[in-house]
Amino acid sequence: MLEFPAYDDATDTPLDDPDLPVCWRVYPITKMRFFPPQWRMHAHRTFLPEQLPDHLRLWKEWAAAVAGGHHQGYLLGLYLSETTP
Numbered sequence: 001m002l003e004f005p006a007y008d009d010a011t012d013t014p015l016d017d018p019d020l021p022v023c024w025r026v027y028p029i030t031k032m033r034f035f036p037p038q039w040r041m042h043a044h045r046t047f048l049p050e051q052l053p054d055h056l057r058l059w060k061e062w063a064a065a066v067a068g069g070h071h072q073g074y075l076l077g078l079y080l081s082e083t084t085p
Helices: 037-042 052-067 072-083
Strands: none
Touching: none
């Protein structure tokens, strides 16, 4: 459901596209509609290196919970609020 690109710590580059700056890698969070809107908006900001591991853990845990069938009430409410005129 949510995949992050493999990363080479030695060269400080993503393995799938080494020329793409890491700061451009917000799409997995900002465009996945199952994340809360506040999280999606917040992901557009700059993360300090020491902050990123906590955010990655939170995002991965949320994605795993959603894949496991949790948060259905919240997701239904989110869907209705985003699709109802």
